Amino acid sequence: MSGFLAVLVVVLIFIVIFQIAKASEYVSVLKGEKKAREQSNRINGFLLIAFLVLGLIGVYYCNDLLKGKILGESASVQGEGVDTLIYVTLAITGIVFVITQILLFWFAFKYQEKEGRKAFYFPHNNKLEVIWTVIPAIALTVLVAFGLKHWFQLTSDAPKDAQVVEVTGKQFNWIFRYPGKDGQLGRRDFKDIDPGAGNELGMDWNDPLNKDDFMPTEVHLVVGKPVKFIIGSRDVIHDVGLPHFRMKMDAVPGIPTTLWFTPKYTTKQMKEKTGNADFTYEISCDQMCGSGHYSMRGVIVVETQEEFDAWAAKQKSTYSLTHADTAAPAGAPKADSTQKVVAAVTK
Amino acid sequence: MSNEATLHSQQEVMHGAHDHHDHEHHHEDSFISKYVFSMDHKMIAKQFLITGIVWAIIGAFFSVLFRLQLGFPDATFPWLESILGHWAKGGRITAEAYYALVTMHGTILVFFVLTAGLSGTFSNLLIPLQVGARDMASPFMNCLSYWFFFLASLVMMASLFVQTGPASGGWTMYPPLSALGDASIGSKIGVDLWLTSMALFVVSQLLGGLNYISTILNMRTKGMAMTKMPLTIWSFFFTAILGVLSFPVLLSGFILLLMDRHAGTSFYLSDIFIAGKALANEGGSAILYQHLFWFLGHPEVYIIILPAMGMVSEVLAVSSRKPIFGYLAMIGSLFAICILAFLVWAHHMFVTGLNPFLGAFFVLLTLLIAVPSAIKVFNWITTIWKGNINFTPASLFSIGFVSTFISGGLTGIWLGNSSIDIHLHDTMFVIAHFHIVMGVSAFFGMFAGIYHWFPKLYGRFMNSTIGYIHFWVTMVGAYLIFWPMHYEGMAGMPRRYYDVSNWASFKQFGGLNEFITIVVILVFAVQLLFVFNFFYSIFKGRKMTTKNPWHATSLEWTTPIHAGHGNWPGEIPEVYRWAYDYSKDGRDFIPQTEPIGPNEEVH
Numbered sequence: 001m002s003g004f005l006a007v008l009v010v011v012l013i014f015i016v017i018f019q020i021a022k023a024s025e026y027v028s029v030l031k032g033e034k035k036a037r038e039q040s041n042r043i044n045g046f047l048l049i050a051f052l053v054l055g056l057i058g059v060y061y062c063n064d065l066l067k068g069k070i071l072g073e074s075a076s077v078q079g080e081g082v083d084t085l086i087y088v089t090l091a092i093t094g095i096v097f098v099i100t101q102i103l104l105f106w107f108a109f110k111y112q113e114k115e116g117r118k119a120f121y122f123p124h125n126n127k128l129e130v131i132w133t134v135i136p137a138i139a140l141t142v143l144v145a146f147g148l149k150h151w152f153q154l155t156s157d158a159p160k161d162a163q164v165v166e167v168t169g170k171q172f173n174w175i176f177r178y179p180g181k182d183g184q185l186g187r188r189d190f191k192d193i194d195p196g197a198g199n200e201l202g203m204d205w206n207d208p209l210n211k212d213d214f215m216p217t218e219v220h221l222v223v224g225k226p227v228k229f230i231i232g233s234r235d236v237i238h239d240v241g242l243p244h245f246r247m248k249m250d251a252v253p254g255i256p257t258t259l260w261f262t263p264k265y266t267t268k269q270m271k272e273k274t275g276n277a278d279f280t281y282e283i284s285c286d287q288m289c290g291s292g293h294y295s296m297r298g299v300i301v302v303e304t305q306e307e308f309d310a311w312a313a314k315q316k317s318t319y320s321l322t323h324a325d326t327a328a329p330a331g332a333p334k335a336d337s338t339q340k341v342v343a344a345v346t347k
Numbered sequence: 348m349s350n351e352a353t354l355h356s357q358q359e360v361m362h363g364a365h366d367h368h369d370h371e372h373h374h375e376d377s378f379i380s381k382y383v384f385s386m387d388h389k390m391i392a393k394q395f396l397i398t399g400i401v402w403a404i405i406g407a408f409f410s411v412l413f414r415l416q417l418g419f420p421d422a423t424f425p426w427l428e429s430i431l432g433h434w435a436k437g438g439r440i441t442a443e444a445y446y447a448l449v450t451m452h453g454t455i456l457v458f459f460v461l462t463a464g465l466s467g468t469f470s471n472l473l474i475p476l477q478v479g480a481r482d483m484a485s486p487f488m489n490c491l492s493y494w495f496f497f498l499a500s501l502v503m504m505a506s507l508f509v510q511t512g513p514a515s516g517g518w519t520m521y522p523p524l525s526a527l528g529d530a531s532i533g534s535k536i537g538v539d540l541w542l543t544s545m546a547l548f549v550v551s552q553l554l555g556g557l558n559y560i561s562t563i564l565n566m567r568t569k570g571m572a573m574t575k576m577p578l579t580i581w582s583f584f585f586t587a588i589l590g591v592l593s594f595p596v597l598l599s600g601f602i603l604l605l606m607d608r609h610a611g612t613s614f615y616l617s618d619i620f621i622a623g624k625a626l627a628n629e630g631g632s633a634i635l636y637q638h639l640f641w642f643l644g645h646p647e648v649y650i651i652i653l654p655a656m657g658m659v660s661e662v663l664a665v666s667s668r669k670p671i672f673g674y675l676a677m678i679g680s681l682f683a684i685c686i687l688a689f690l691v692w693a694h695h696m697f698v699t700g701l702n703p704f705l706g707a708f709f710v711l712l713t714l715l716i717a718v719p720s721a722i723k724v725f726n727w728i729t730t731i732w733k734g735n736i737n738f739t740p741a742s743l744f745s746i747g748f749v750s751t752f753i754s755g756g757l758t759g760i761w762l763g764n765s766s767i768d769i770h771l772h773d774t775m776f777v778i779a780h781f782h783i784v785m786g787v788s789a790f791f792g793m794f795a796g797i798y799h800w801f802p803k804l805y806g807r808f809m810n811s812t813i814g815y816i817h818f819w820v821t822m823v824g825a826y827l828i829f830w831p832m833h834y835e836g837m838a839g840m841p842r843r844y845y846d847v848s849n850w851a852s853f854k855q856f857g858g859l860n861e862f863i864t865i866v867v868i869l870v871f872a873v874q875l876l877f878v879f880n881f882f883y884s885i886f887k888g889r890k891m892t893t894k895n896p897w898h899a900t901s902l903e904w905t906t907p908i909h910a911g912h913g914n915w916p917g918e919i920p921e922v923y924r925w926a927y928d929y930s931k932d933g934r935d936f937i938p939q940t941e942p943i944g945p946n947e948e949v950h
Contacts, residue, residue: 003425003426010872014875014876014879017813017816017876018813018876018879018883020812021810021812021813021816021880022810024812025810025811025812025889037737040738040811040815041736041737041738043815044738044743044815045738047819048738048743048746051819051822051823055826058826058830059830062830062831062834066831066834066859067834069834069838069855069856070834070837070838071837071838071839071852079770081766082766082767082769082770085764085766085767086761086767086770089760089761089764089767092760093757093758093760093761096753096757097753097754097757100724100725100728100753101750101753101754103728104727104728104731104746104749104750104753105746105750107728107731107732107734108731108736108738108746111667111731111732111733111734111735111736112735112736112737112738113735113736113737113738114735117735118735118930118933119667119668119669119733119734119735119929119930120669120732120733120734120930121669121670121929121930121931121932122669122670122672122729122732122733123670123671123672123673123674123927123950124672124673124674124675124676125672125673128725128729129673129676129722129726132721132722132725133718133721133722136717136718136721136722137718140714140715140717140718140760143714143760143764144710144711144714144764147710147714147764147765147766147767148707148710148711148765150766151703151706151707151710151764151765151766152703152707154766154769155703155706170620171530171621190618190619190620190625191625193620193625195623202620202625234618234619234620234621235523235527235530235619235620235621236521236522236523236524236527236530237521237523237524237633239698239773241773241839241841243770243774243838243839243852244839244852246769246770247769247770248698248769248770248772248773249698249700250698250699250700252633252634252699252700253523253616253617253618253619253633254616254617254618254619254629254630254631254632254633255617255632255633255634255700257699257700258700278851279851280851280852282850282851282852284839284841284850284852284853285841286772286773286774286841286842287521287773288446288516288517288521288524288843289524290446290516290524290530290531291441291442291443291446291515291531291532292442293446293843293844293845294442294841294843294844294845294846294847295846295849297849297850
């Protein structure tokens with residue numbers, strides 16, 4: 001019923017607008033086309049300049065309203081460069097935006113049709129055209145140079161001592177794997193994936209490097225220590241999005257990718273800095289991956305070295321969890337732990 | 348170059364159309380040949396336009412539906428269940444339906460509305476009329492072009508009604524998501540129908556595009572040198588070249604995808620474990636598809652925006668009574684954009700793991716496009732400078748076009764710089780950017796074209812009061828919708844999220860999303876007002892009493908008000924000058940058909 005009423009109201013408004021529009025057409029015929037034209041030009045000219053003024057105020061107001069809601073300072077060392085580049089680009093494009101919009105609407109207002117005004121025949125002017133070819137070209141050269149400097153830094157190889165974390169996307173969550181004490185990830189093959197046996201990644205149990213690899217449900221990182229993500233996917237393309245660290249990289253099945261960064265603040269520090277007790281570093285999936293795309297949330301905890309070591313010491317290797325029967329034939333703990341891993345991994 | 352000979356066979360037809368009471372050529376007057384399988388470019392233009400409008404309503408309505416979900420994730424709308432059935436159980440759109448709506452919104456608007464509806468309409472209408480030709484080089488191919496588009500439309504429409512729903516992997520249709528039925532319900536029969544429809548669409552585009560190019564190159568009237576053509580024609584020309592060179596690449600990508608789906612090949616598939624089992628496919632590259640897709644996908648955005656640019660140039664010159672400033676620079680920048688359009692596709696792929704060294708070239712070439720774009724903007728602004736502007740709905744939409752093109756173009760400089768793109772890639776910032784620059788701008792160009800050439804199409808005017816309301820609400824609404832969206836992107840909020848309320852980093856925008864949704868509904872309602880105005884004016888609009896209502900110089904206004912097939916009843920007029928002699932030598936305008944005076948300076 002309320003839906004019907006809503007439709008009725010809309011239709012009525014339509015009819016009213018339409019009647020006014022029809023009437024104004026008749027009025028303009030009565031008043032004479034010339035007079036109607038003058039009037040409509042005056043109104044629209046005024047609206048154009050009003051749009052400019054209110055629009056620029058709106059831009060300022062919008063910024064005032066929303067600037068607190070976007071991310072603060074970059075939480076990674078590498079992200080600082082991205083932020084600087086954003087500010088430089090914002091300054092350049094902001095200036096161009098304001099100038100060109102003012103000129104556009106001001107000219108439109110100022111040179112609206114007036115009795116007796118003659119338009120100025122001005123087909124071209126080489127000097128002007130050279131000026132506005134060269135100035136944008138210079139500005140863009142600066143932006144390209146500056147941008148590429150950061151681009152090569154961001155995409156450079158990770159430092160040798162970087163912490164390695166493997167991140168694998170699947171519909172619809174992330175699987176994390178740490179190399180364990182030996183610092184090396186073991187071999188895996190997608191054909192060996194067997195979620196029923198707790199082997200979500202197809203780890204090759206004959207590879208000794210796999211024996212100490214562990215798979216937590218959250219990523220833990222050490223503040224100030226570079227970390228390298230080795231990124232892959234098990235099914236469709238996903239994307240590891242790290243907005244606080246200004247990082248992003250696709251997870252492509254069959255083609256491993258990497259990214260690296262150095263976290264600057266612990267989660268605790270960020271909670272204080274932002275004044276938000278619920279602050280969490282999140283991993284978002286940024287590449288459309290199916291119906292659960294929006295729920296592919298991962299959590300990163302950045303902490304001090306001591307906290308990290310304590311956490312890492314508590315992690316059980318996936319091998320020990322999945323091979324509980326060979327290690328300890330007792331029934332109850334095995335079923336329990338396997339379930340836990342499976343539950344953690346498939347969520 | 349004379350088209351008299353080429354069109355000899357059409358002379359008869361032309362005479363028949365010239366005299367409406369003359370029934371000796373009644374094969375031409377039959378309903379089917381006049382309104383359905385018409386070979387008159389003007390009728391085909393109308394067919395493209397009206398089909399485009401129907402698609403635009405559907406596509407825009409889809410955006411209203413998914414904006415309802417985004418703005419009010421916890422609310423239920425029982426009426427949704429009555430139109431969408433189990434796709435909106437309990438009045439809340441399901442995630443599957445949400446993604447299907449998003450995907451179809453993109454596909455419909457990009458291809459069916461802003462490619463076929465925009466360039467299909469105005470290339471067809473204006474090319475023969477403005478270059479001085481009786482019709483296209485091949486009217487039959489032109490007719491086929493529309494009917495292939497119609498077939499593509501039917502197949503796409505059918506896909507909306509299949510049990511498993513239409514394609515839902517995003518309008519870019521990236522594999523493996525689109526290749527595997529197990530990955531998404533929309534990737535079952537929906538993707539097959541999508542690919543079939545798009546293949547038919549590519550055929551339509553190629554038939555149309557080749558026709559546009561050959562007509563422009565071969566069928567210009569006497570005196571119509573390339574450098575005397577209006578900028579609209581130049582823009583349609585470059586648009587057609589872009590389409591002809593890039594659509595086949597897209598088709599090849601689609602064929603490989605179809606083979607991966609049904610023939611067991613592994614072009615895009617490798618190392619996949621899905622639905623509880625590992626697939627046999629190995630060695631394929633999912634990234635290969637993206638290269639093939641964006642090799643069209645990027646030129647595609649220029650296919651959309653160039654015709655709008657051309658029409659805006661024309662409308663701004665006519666309504667400010669001034670020549671377009673820097674005509675040759677305008678052509679040069681169109682040419683530069685056309686070339687660069689082919690060399691920037693990988694800027695959509697900066698975060699795919701692309702070689703950073705290769706990425707650097709794409710940064711350079713991408714930002715280079717800003718130079719010709721800047722030239723165009725400055726030239727438009729200079730065109731209205733010291734003019735005498737009459738604010739028709741068409742000229743307002745043209746001014747709006749320049750404004751949104753600036754706003755959306757500038758954020759392109761952000762995204763084209765790969766370092767910034769890492770942060771903003773696939774966030775709402777991108778949505779804001781391309782909706783302003785190729786959604787809103789292209790629509791503004793299209794509206795400008797419709798209001799301006801409506802008298803040419805139907806011999807009547809559209810109601811300008813509704814036109815003004817349409818413009819102002821759309822202009823304000825577009826900025827209210829998309830401007831704040833940049834901030835969501837700056838916060839890293841990803842695009843294509845069904846619900847953000849579980850995210851600590853993005854949920855602060857709940858109120859903003861509600862606001863945007865409300866504005867979307869309002870703007871959508873005003874577009875319906877436009878649609879009403881359009882159809883009402885076809886039958887009841889104020890009648891055109893003179894041939895040249897806008898006092899324009901170009902050739903299309905020299906034809907009779909209701910021109911028959913063949914456009915000019917007698918000889919095709921000869922052209923002596925360019926199309927922009929406004930306010931020259933103290934005269935308001937000098938038509939292209941007027942010979943250069945003895946003491947006149949030639950542009």
